[in-house]
């Protein structure tokens with residue numbers, strides 16, 4: 001029997017959820033990183049502690065897939081020792097089209113195993129990667145790069161700034177950040193130089209570039225970084241010093257983590273692991289010390305690259321408000337607030353939600369909701385699609401986001417934003433709803449965009465009991481989505497339209513939108 005660190009030859013069978021591939025060794029499942037189905041690889045056993053499955057890292061490709069490409073990020077390539085490969089681009093060695101077909105297999109498999117539905121769903125490219133299909137010119141570079149407008153890097157020993165290595169918390173040095181916007185990459189380079197030797201007590205650095213090119217940088221203090229920042233689930237965490245440019249600002253990521261939960265049996269991880277800048281860092285509660293820095297004009301003057309600047313004046317605790325844009329519409333949000341990571345994601349999701357919501361089931365005067373609403377992005381998409389008379393309530397656990405949602409939705413007189421946990425909000429609604437309320441809820445469209453763990457039993461059960469007309473479900477985890485779909489099906493709903501988007505190229509992540517209706 002092989003041991004950890006032993007080299008084995010493996011034939012790669014298929015893809016698992018979580019960015020790893022499946023091989024078998026003496027009948028045991030082995031989850032293999034940096035491989036492609038159809039390949040034969042030499043792999044090093046990295047974890048043999050579980051009886052049901054092992055993990056391994058590819059060290060050499062013996063028979064290459066025709067879809068193998070030079071890794072989009074040298075820091076994550078096979079040429080590096082597995083423990084020094086950057087995390088957060090676990091599909092970067094695969095042709096983009098094949099990446100999408102692998103994601104499609106994962107979604108299709110999840111729907112079949114967990115949702116009881118046989119339906120193949122294509123994963124569609126977005127932004128510049130879709131431009132050749134649509135004829136539309138989008139921002140960002142093609143080839144799945146330069147889309148990440150939110151990045152978290154970590155500070156290691158000696159003030160080394162970099163991503164975590166894949167599947168570990170080792171901070172590794174990198175020369176570039178090809179998935180990040182060019183401005184973030186340039187800024188990260190400067191910040192890394194500044195912090196080298198004097199990390200200023202920071203454990204992480206978080207970067208945001210807004211739609212208007214404003215760059216915000218935050219230092220996350222060591223004492224608070226362990227509580228994380230905010231992932232897709234919006235969990236609160238780290239405090240930080242924040243400001244525009246060179247050291248002081250933050251945000252979350254959509255891609256990320258060496259997640260897993262392969263098609264239902266053995267699982268290579270918990271699906272929310274952290275790796276590299278894909279670890280969704282989003283911090284809160286910013287104390288003091290801002291570094292004022294490049295604004296858009298500065299960025300332009302320097303071709304997007306921004307020079308470092310010494311720390312500026314201290315600032316108040318409250319995070320600054322930034323502006324993001326979807327088409328002509330502006331969204332105000334806290335600099336550390338949730339916003340989609342890919343520069344074209346907000347637009348893609350807004351459009352998809354508008355298009356997929358069933359018009360025949362939509363009643364503008366019903367008790368429509370945008371659950372897990374953030375700053376109101378999807379409520380606005382519904383308002384834009386169905387007009388000024390649209391009634392819609394956004395429910396969001398983050399009070400600052402709710403305040404911003406109220407502002408962002410101000411043009412719809414029937415729109416309001418509520419701070420609360422969705423499960424509690426719905427439970428209360430069930431308790432207090434009058435018969436008129438119940439009729440309005442029965443006619444309602446519920447947009448739900450929960451964290452990676454999904455809406456879960458309680459929320460789905462409430463929506464079923466409220467007997468709502470349709471649920472437009474935006475999901476960043478295909479397995480959690482499929483599980484919730486199964487619950488809806490048990491409650492008499494069926495999955496109507498479903499589409500999926502490659503919002504996180506070169507990672508294993510994908511976004512799915514499904515509409516659930518009563519047949």
Ligand SMILES: C[S@@+](CC[C@H](N)C(=O)[O-])C[C@H]1O[C@@H](n2cnc3c(N)ncnc32)[C@H](O)[C@@H]1O
Pocket residue numbers: 232233234235338339340372373374375376377378395396397398401420421422423449450451
């Ligand atoms: C995936 S984001 C979606 C936000 C928004 N729909 C968008 O696209 O910008 C999920 C949001 O849910 C919030 N959230 C997480 N758990 C929640 C809960 N149990 N109840 C209410 N909101 C929650 C987070 O703060 C975050 O803003």
